[in-house]
Amino acid sequence: KDGYLELRSIVDKTEWEHFDVVKQKYHHVTKHFKSSMIQSWNKFCFTGGIIEIDVIFPGDPYIGGLWPAIWMLGNLGRATYEGSTNNIWPWSYNKCDRKKQEAQTISACNSQNHFGLNPHQGRGATEIDLIEVMTGSSSIELEATDPQMKYPYADLTLQVAPGITDNRPQSGSLPVRNDTLTASGFTEYLAQEWYEGLETHGNTSLNPYFYGTYLGETKPEEPVHRNKNQVFQADAVGAIHQLTKSHFKTMHTFRLEWQPGPGGRLDWFTKDYK
Numbered sequence: 001k002d003g004y005l006e007l008r009s010i011v012d013k014t015e016w017e018h019f020d021v022v023k024q025k026y027h028h029v030t031k032h033f034k035s036s037m038i039q040s041w042n043k044f045c046f047t048g049g050i051i052e053i054d055v056i057f058p059g060d061p062y063i064g065g066l067w068p069a070i071w072m073l074g075n076l077g078r079a080t081y082e083g084s085t086n087n088i089w090p091w092s093y094n095k096c097d098r099k100k101q102e103a104q105t106i107s108a109c110n111s112q113n114h115f116g117l118n119p120h121q122g123r124g125a126t127e128i129d130l131i132e133v134m135t136g137s138s139s140i141e142l143e144a145t146d147p148q149m150k151y152p153y154a155d156l157t158l159q160v161a162p163g164i165t166d167n168r169p170q171s172g173s174l175p176v177r178n179d180t181l182t183a184s185g186f187t188e189y190l191a192q193e194w195y196e197g198l199e200t201h202g203n204t205s206l207n208p209y210f211y212g213t214y215l216g217e218t219k220p221e222e223p224v225h226r227n228k229n230q231v232f233q234a235d236a237v238g239a240i241h242q243l244t245k246s247h248f249k250t251m252h253t254f255r256l257e258w259q260p261g262p263g264g265r266l267d268w269f270t271k272d273y274k
Contacts, residue, residue: 009035009058009066021223041078048260051130054251061135061152061248069132070254074125076106086224087215090159090234091124100162103232127159128266130256133243142240144173145205149240152247154254155207156268157238163212164235167194174208195237197265203242212236241270 011033018029051072059066074092077085087105096109106113108122117123136151169175175194200206212235218226246252255269 005038007036007038007058009033022221037079039079041073042075045075046072046258048258048264050255050257052253052255053130054253055131056251057133057152057243057248059135059248061243061245062138064134064136064151066135067133069129071127071129071132073127076123077125082224085125087226087230087232089125089161090127091122091161092126093124093162094122096120096122100232102227102229103162124161127157128256128258129155129157129159129238130268131156131254142205142209144208145240146174147203147205149203149205149242152243154241154243154270155210155238156204156241157207157210157236158266159212159234159236161232161234163233164194165233169194169208169211171211172208174206195235198237200239205240207236207238207240210236210238239268241268 014031014034016029017026019026053070055070057068059068073079073085073089077088087103091104091106093100093104094108096107098109101107101109104122104124106117106121106123108120111119113119113121113123132155134151134153134155138150138152140151142149142151142153167175175198198206212233214231214233215226216231217228218224253271255271257267257269259265
């Protein structure tokens with residue numbers, strides 16, 4: 001519309017025959033909302049560089065329910081196809097570790113990987129979230145954020161596996177950024193260098209509420225399967241950026257700069273639309 005891509009969420013009835021993977025049978029499903037999704041899976045592989053978008057977020061910034069997002073997933077997994085991401089998402093690991101081998105489907109320990117993939121090369125489908133928007137009442141302040149954040153906000157996140165266990169922060173608390181000393185000058189708490197080089201600037205805080213997903217052993221009736229040797233912890237390294245009602249009315253620019261490879265880095269930027 002007017003030169004812009006418009007994805008709408010509307011109130012409308014949608015019906016289909018849904019296959020229940022647990023009960024192994026179809027049943028009729030009716031939903032009362034419609035939305036849309038654009039994806040480039042298996043059409044375009046972005047392997048580093050710059051992504052910049054101008055966007056107006058949908059809905060009311062102070063009412064929860066919608067979850068607009070712009071994100072990237074490694075091409076070996078396909079969004080919404082759960083079977084394609086099991087023990088593939090969000091791995092990024094190219095070392096042979098026998099303790100992790102079963103948990104990573106495409107492991108550097110494997111002398112034979114899937115067709116077309118190199119032996120002894122670890123692969124996976126890492127996730128980079130350029131924006132994930134959370135809406136809700138602006139009266140709710142998000143404790144443990146620094147500076148103090150509240151709804152609505154945007155998550156800017158890297159999700160990757162295997163998780164780093166050393167100095168892992170506790171959910172709901174920020175990592176200890178500096179050594180804490182007692183009144184007499186002795187070290188009380190050491191700084192937590194969970195990931196090095198984490199920086200936030202402006203109206204942005206590290207996200208203390210989501211440090212990653214634990215993918216545990218599944219039940220027999222679940223659509224994907226992981227045994228006790230295939231469980232693993234993933235990491236989510238991200239920031240919360242404060243949004244305002246203007247983000248839901250006018251264009252704002254969000255930008256990701258990705259330098260891949262050893263010594264690489266991810267930088268997120270945001271600015272008003274001009």
